[in-house]
Amino acid sequence: MATFNLIDEPWIPAVDQQGAAREVGLREALVDAHLLSSVRHASPLATVALHRLMLAVLHRIFGPRDPGEWVELWRQGQWDGAALQDYLDHWRDRFDLFDPVHPFYQVPQMPDAVTHPPEHLMLEAASGNNATLFDHHHERRRVPLRAADAACYLLAQQSYAIGFGKSSPFYFSDAPLVRGFTVLIHGETLFETLMLNLQNYTPTSRDLPAWEDDAPREPDRDGTLPRGYLDYLTWQSRRIHLIADGDPPYVIGCQIQQNLKLRGDESDPFKVYRSDKERGMVPLSLVPGRAVWRNADALFHLPEATRMGPQDQSTTPPRSFRWLSVVRQQARGSTVELRSVYRFGVYGMATQPGKAASVVLWAQEELPLPLDLLDDAQQVHDLADGLGLAERAGSIERRAVQHLASLLLTPESDLQDGRRADPKAIHSLAEHMDPTPDYWAALGGTFGRFMVGLTVDRVPALQEWADAVRIASIDSFGRLVRSLGTSARELKAIVRAERAFRLWLNSEVSEWKERVGYESAQPA
Template sequence: MEVEFNLIDAPWIPCLCSDGQAVELGLRDTLVQAHELRELAGESPLVTAALYRLLLAVLHRVFGPEDYDTWCHLWRAGCWNAAWLDAYLGQWHHRFNLFDPERPFYQASDDRAKPKSLNSLVLDMAFGNKATLFDHHTDAEGIALTPAEAARAVVAAQSFGLAGLSGLPQKFTDGVCARGVHFFVQGKTLFETLMLNMLRYPTDEDVIPHHTDDCPAWEMDAPSERSLPRGYLDYLTWQNRHVLLLPEVTPAGVVIRQMTMAPGLRLDSQVLDPMKHYRIDKKRGPLPRRFNESRALWRDSAALFSLRSDDYRPPRTFQWLAELVDDGELDVSQTRRYMALGMANNQAKVDFYRSERLPLPLRYLSDDNLVGRLSEALKMAEDVRRQLWGATRTLATFILSPQADGSEARKPASKDLDGLTNQWAIERDYWSRLEIPFRQTLVALPDDEEVALSTWRSVLLRTAWESFDRVARNLGTAGPAFKAEVRARDQLALGLAKALPKA
């Protein structure tokens, strides 16, 4: 019995409507109704990012836009031309069948690979050494997915699959999205979000070099082995895995419990992703910005907005927005948002995945001086953090060794100091308290720099003392604790006066 699940028509893309209601739509309806939808809403940030890339590949193929004027025309239309979409999707309808016997969507067979469970396909489930927090699936148990769930898993795995052993002579390599954070500018609707992330296509040569035979994966009849993409569409749909789903027909409907998987295309490491932010290291070259469990992304906001610095290679969407602002197509006084989607991993192990959303006042993209003031605000926060850290070490020193200031006294061991200060987690508390005030400062700074920085200075002072007092209150008032608090409090007061001098 032949099984069919065509991604153009069948519902499988999770979306949020304008009223917040969750729905699943087919590829065609998602794009045609994009101006009425709020955003994509995958079960993980990895799925969401992969779906955005897939939709962008379709849109670039249909609409370009080949130049600035074409982009502006599409933007002002406010929705996609359904007739153009239908013509393209109708032409390639057969290539979007998830279970096509000859060319299943985003899949390829490898006779060397043996059938196995889907656990290694679903990136947020445990398998082998890739256990993620709170997931308790095992290889032995296996999982069963609906066609819609399996389709999303395949799309995400092609982008975010991790390097590792495959059971074959060739190893798995990282998918194009596996390392680094992906940045998407967010609009008020899904249509706006997709438009704001559509670069000119064919792209500039410094994005992804373009060849005349560039096309998305589903248009290729016999994809060749290669390490360099033919262009941006090839890159957006890069097939890093040879996955083949093995569907089963049950009384409850079609389910997928097994697949085959083998290594696919290996991407040249010199190819840079237009959606990532890179720091330029003099020795190692461009390094993608990654999520850090102990460092929120907002602390690097000034670097993200530094579009004309030799130290960074910003996301091309940010540079494209700057051009639209400079030419007046977008109002410089507007505040958009950007999404940062991705995961943190250690070799072949997923540590966590994350989605962060932050304000994007467009004035930062055209005003280097404003970015400098933002950098100043962030430096103030880091300077206060250093003073808070020093006072915390002093507090811990006198708690562990009340006579530490004596000439013959033995100072506490570093590991004991680290253990106590880690237990207090003052720095973590400090940074978490600052996140919302920073967002407010980020938005306020373009309107009145001096007032915003003055308010931020007050926030930093208050927050440092609140974080310190949270720990000090729990130490009691006994002699050693009192002495430790007095010493640390005096040090913090002097340090804050140095870090945040009054104007």
């Protein structure tokens, strides 16, 4: 009989403090968390799922019930190995991937279920309706999966399985993390990372992690409410059974059916929420072509309307950020100190509009987390102001490209009685020439420094950011015009469009600099 116990078998992809990658068992990952740098899987979805599993175990053993308990855990600098050992030993059989009665995160074999190739576990693989993203397998190949890999993909499947498609006893529904993105705070060690994401938790008799549940609930097409935070962290959205063969065991097939449908929108502590007039608070989602940093102000407390307009009148930052602000205040009254800057990662996927089952983007993005931004409203307003300037400069650049396209198509279009080109033709040409992806990429490289700078010295940070916005815009527009031809018609259009662009951009940047409190820079 196949066996693969996740407590001791190496399966979690970890990096030690010397930068060497290796696989560790669940016990080693937690007991030696202070000796490991991070846990990171090739799939960003599996990375999130692995952290949620470890957090569920830690909450079950250590709480913490309040900020004081959290600070004491942080002070210790590592997890209590004996407590972890006792807990994992008690539930040892429930962590066996192939246990015949309680296979980890699964159900026993389903006699009437279809057996799929193992690639169906991999949300990023090319199987069924999934698009090929960063995977190059084909479902007909039926490539066996190592038990270690299957365990990671099993976790990701329970957290990120996409709704749509026939199943039993009813159609597939979305797993908890499909909508919106997840924010994880990163420390210097795995221990710090887990602590920074460990929030206050008070146990209840009803709230159990999946492996402790002796009476799993039946799927309900009307949805099921979580019994508590640990139930939610280990939510079983699919009935899955892995089919193994060999010694050591490899997964050669899998059965997947609908299990628990989440009722309503459970408030996830690692998501950002925005206000929607019709749907209430909904998770902020990834948008293809738009880096997460462009919405960084939504990650912090901004009570009134932001630069994005009336459709985003309020946002709620991750509860993990708010909790970190609380424990930071608690730590200030003790001998425990937190650093002024950590980092956070943003993980998730985006689906094609109107096609919920069509995934077009898997993302993992990292940014600095200056802790002062969690508490200082002025700094958050400055951050939003800086992002607003960047958005307006991007709009100016797009406007200038529209102007350039119009001049290229009809050179007299800027004259009072000049002939105008077809708006559709102008739009099509402008879209083809659009230089703003280069502009945003260049700004993304300096945004982290801007965030940190705001917490150190406001005026120089704002000055540097305004200059960075202006330079990035001028550079990307300049690359566009240099890529065009050198005919008299083209050169004439370039000169006129560039003159207008510089005038609009310099005016915007100068007015912004004056408003935020320092002298305007000299125009280009």
